């Protein structure tokens with residue numbers, strides 16, 4: 001085949017390939033948009049900004065890290081991720097409950113990943129991150145710090161216990 | 166005709182830029198040698214095998230080693246190798262000599278920066294990993310050294326653009342030669358990308374580490390970091406593309422299919438590489454879902470030039486294989502020069518990049534990122550594009566470029582070939598193990614083989630995948646020994662090739678060239694495209710950054726190691 005013909009053939013294939021690539025990417029974007037309509041509560045949002053040096057002080061939302069029942073089958077957890085534990089270290093909620101997590105750090109950055117779920121938040125001093133999750137299965141869930149935070153990082157692990165009602 | 170080896174003085178006399186390029190590349194490889202030592206230790210850690218007690222007296226912790234690994238491999242090696250190789254390729258492609266004193270200044274700045282940063286790293290005073298997120302606070306010399314290394318890269322931006330402008334003046338109306346076009350576009354892209362890191366270092370990290378300011382806002386610092394942190398990946402990758410487009414087709418025995426398409430891909434990278442950093446911050450509170458969405462769309466856009474590249478390179482290789490006599494659907498593959506370590510390194514790197522690219526699209530998919538963010542999936546992923554595609558390609562380039570510059574023959578080509586294969590296979594094992602463990606929620610950057618007794622066994626469900634990591638550790642250790650042996654044996658060799666056996670620079674011809682194409686004229690206006698990139702970056706970053714600047718919540722520094 002001479003060069004002209006060859007180039008034309010290749011260019012035709014290349015155009016189809018690019019079209020295919022673009023269509024594929026648009027389809028991905030549509031799927032992503034779809035997940036956002038149903039699961040936007042997994043996108044960590046900023047509840048407020050907070051001074052990391054005083055979060056533990058009296059009067060702060062996080063002075064007393066805790067889980068509260070805040071509605072019909074809704075629980076709110078105020079979690080402090082700090083070197084090298086989560087407070088409260090154990091969270092108990094009943095099966096089927098929606099849990100709203102507020103997470104912040106008084107020291108360095110941490111991660112807040114509830115293993116086996118899509119709750120995966122970067123915990124940043126100065127930010128209060130908010131995410132929600134509904135636990136539909138009873139059992140023990142591990143909360144794993146997945147951002148390097150110092151020598152104790154690998155052992156910074158918390159627990160969520162979802163109880164059968 | 167009497168064939169005589171050239172003396173070292175003759176070698177450098179005609180092309181003094183050879184020497185500075187060699188110095189950059191060798192400095193990069195020295196950094197890589199030290200950085201890679203920690204790799205096997207880390208992958209054995211992820212096989213639940215703890216070898217760190219053996220390192221104890223020299224290195225204090227897993228995390229000190231990991232900091233060295235990330236900084237020396239990903240920041241220092243890549244950048245120095247790129248500075249050296251691109252400078253030389255551009256100079257020879259366009260036949261313009263770089264401003265030599267400036268080039269040497271860049272090298273000295275890089276060396277001083279490296280020395281300054283290495284000092285606290287080796288003394289365990291900057292165990293903050295290569296992302297150095299505040300409030301973790303390292304020693305000032307680490308930040309000043311890192312800043313100097315970036316400054317050196319900006320000098321390289323200047324060198325490249327200056328050479329290109331000079332060429333343009335001497336050749337009015339002519340299209341920029343392809344390799345020159347690609348290297349200049351790469352450096353221009355980096356010139357915009359680096360601004361985030363420069364601002365972070367100059368206005369925050371350095372004053373903070375010197376005690377001039379009390380704290381740094383961690384979210385603002387992260388946002389500035391990832392302004393550079395994403396495009397830095399393209400800065401590592403594009404030099405490999407320069408070789409795949411501009412040289413590899415010829416090395417494989419053929420030609421590049423289309424010169425204009427290569428330019429188009431590079432323009433795509435120039436414009437779209439930077440305005441995408443929030444895909445590293447999907448999990449960050451404090452950045453609006455709207456802007457995360459915008460960065461998602463733009464990130465997907467940057468996949469397009471890579472998909473284009475996949476086609477053009479594969480088609481060029483197919484033509485090469487057929488020119489070598491390969492027949493049938495797959496026969497052309499067999500007909501490629503599989504006995505040439507330089508070619509094989511690049512081919513295997515390109516194959517690894519297919520998997521790396523697929524994983525990258527997953528990571529970029531906003532909500533999908535919550536499944537994998539900060540798990541071992543991430544290092545499993547990026548060892549494909551960076552530690553395999555770029556690194557193997559850089560070795561592949563070194564295999565002909567160092568003999569070309571020094572006139573020393575490549576030592577032990579068969580060992581080189583074996584090393585390249587083992588590296589590729591080892592990285593595949595590692596990628597599989599790490600990706601799968603990530604899906605099971607195992608965190609990255611964690612010394613999991615040394616967890617305290619209370620947590621023992623929580624990652625036991627990954628035991629099967631840990632076997633892959635252990636195998637990868639063995640394979641990669643052997644591969645690394647082989648590759649570095651070849652490299653240093655070549656450099657220290659006393660033999661010199663006779664002048665007619667010194668490898669030429671394999672600049673590839675294009676079947677469809679740039680001449681007379683209107684599109685090429687438009688694409689040649691690099692400053693215009695760079696301006697477009699700047700505007701795009703301002704649009705997608707300013708709303709968020711201005712907000713963050715106005716409402717800073719500085720946090721004091723901490724040392725938790």
Ligand code: HEM
Nearest residue numbers: 204205207208235238239294295544552556609610611641
């Ligand atoms: C023998 C070869 C190598 C092995 C076995 C290896 C292994 C690893 C492992 C297991 C990790 C994850 C550690 C963790 O998250 O705790 C890691 C991290 C990393 N590696 Fe490699 N690696 C190798 C070569 C390279 C090369 C050549 C590069 C770059 C050019 C590279 C760049 C990185 C980077 C940037 C990180 C992330 C560091 C961080 O999270 O702070 N590696 N490596």
Ligand SMILES: [Cu+2]
Nearest residue numbers: 145147149153
């Ligand atoms: Cu941690």
Ligand SMILES: [Cu+2]
Nearest residue numbers: 394395398445
């Ligand atoms: Cu990225």
